[in-house]
Amino acid sequence: MSTRTAPAPVPRESARKGARRPKGIAGNTLWFWLFVGPFVVGLLIFSYLPIIWSLILSFFEAYNTVTPSKFVGVDNYVDMLTDHNFLSSLGTFTLFAIFIVPLTFVLSLALALLVNQVKIARAFFRSVFFLPTACSYVVASLIWRLSIFNGVRFGLMNTILGWFGIDGIAWLSTVSPPWYWIPIVTVRLWLQLGFYMILFIAGLQRISPTLYEAAYVDGAKPGWQTFRYITLPQLRATSVAVLILNLIAAYQAFDEFYNLIGNVNFARPPLVYLYGISLGTIQDLGHGSAGALILAVIIMLVTLLQNKIFGFGKAGD
Template identity: 65%
Template sequence: MLADPAFRSSLVTFLAFAVFIVPTTFVISLGAALLVARTRVMQSFFRSVFFLPTACSYVVAALIWKMSIFSGIRSGLANGVLGWFGIDSIPWLSLADPPWYWLVIVTARLWLQVGFYMILFLAGIQRISPTLYEAAAIDGAEGWKVFRHITLPQLRATSTAVLLLLLINAFQAFDEFYNILSTFGTYPPYARPPLVYLYYTALGSGQDFGHGSAGAVILTLIIAVIAVAQGRILRLGDRGE
């Protein structure tokens, strides 16, 4: 499997996906949590609105993104909006350059998971003692200084858990790629993450269960190594965290 260029290409696809989706989800989730935490009116409502997409199936969301929003025809929502500004329709799901399908996949994943991680950050923010902010206000600190020196350090344990979950979920990307790009059957390497590759290897026409199992073991080991390394780097589990 390690000598298979298609498998290595699928790992590169994962890296490209993870490099964008992990920090983007982290920042948007944290920002949404901070905004909701500062809201004094209808906080429960906004918390529910952000979290609601989490209850949606990845398959359903992928099909909505593919058939309604980014359908690639002028009647699709995205191209309909572009048409109002006189912009020609964009073939969102075409595998040719530019790779617009990445925007479709990434936005679907963001819509599905931002609310879940926002709730985790919101729980961490609510655990921070108000006396820390009161002391900062007495010292004249506000805005970015308060966030940098109080909020962010107090969220270190939550941030570590969120980053770890985001990375594992990125490795497990399957539904978006499979359902959004399923029109094209077998995928070129640059549009196929590891799980999609293993699916076609083990359950495709060749039904190579040996290589499929070997790839699954390799993927599990990679996730385990990255998880342990990330926990060590961020000192997950230290006392007082």
């Protein structure tokens, strides 16, 4: 502003600034790269480079090698898109998402509402439901497989069934009826409910109490009415985030399937199948890369579509 009131010193002023600014910027730039640099380098080396490499591999015949020489054009893509195992793995995922996404959404919202109401020992209740998030999928899967849902008579679930005189069930080995879905779905619910609950609690606490007060003045009753017309609409941004995160997480399902039932063709999500092809003993990196890129495109499309429908990040959210 001083430039306008005092025209004469302008050259000097700007010269002085000009002399100082580069130093300031240089300082900031250094700090910027110091803090961001390692992450950018990591991202480039461990995310973008592999993606580009996969893209290259997907056009080659690449058995047991990451430096292939035989170019095969789009053959790998054609093979994957006509591979009934890959297609059925997409079907498995869809089935899994149909179970897990609405269940997680409803249950984590319900938990958040309950925990948010609690007046005593709030920190305790929040931590207690959030704690499983800190547990690894592998560890939880082992507990589920070896002690809770094992198929012999002394497994926890079979012991409980035994009290009611019901024969034990081989939870993870029975294909018809498909009992294996119960351990698979419950382990993920147990692990991730707390995390989404915290997101919902954060959302709930952002809702201004004045909205509820105004509603009560207008004669609204606490309970379903305020929940339906105030809480739920106010939670829209959180809900959309939870849905998107949930769906992406479901697409990336790997650990619990791999550790609970292994690489079997009746319930094999895409990542387990692709892992088996490219990183397991088969080492067919060409087909694996093509499948991974197809999967990435599907996840992107679904996320964009979801955005379009629910409008995540629109003004006002």
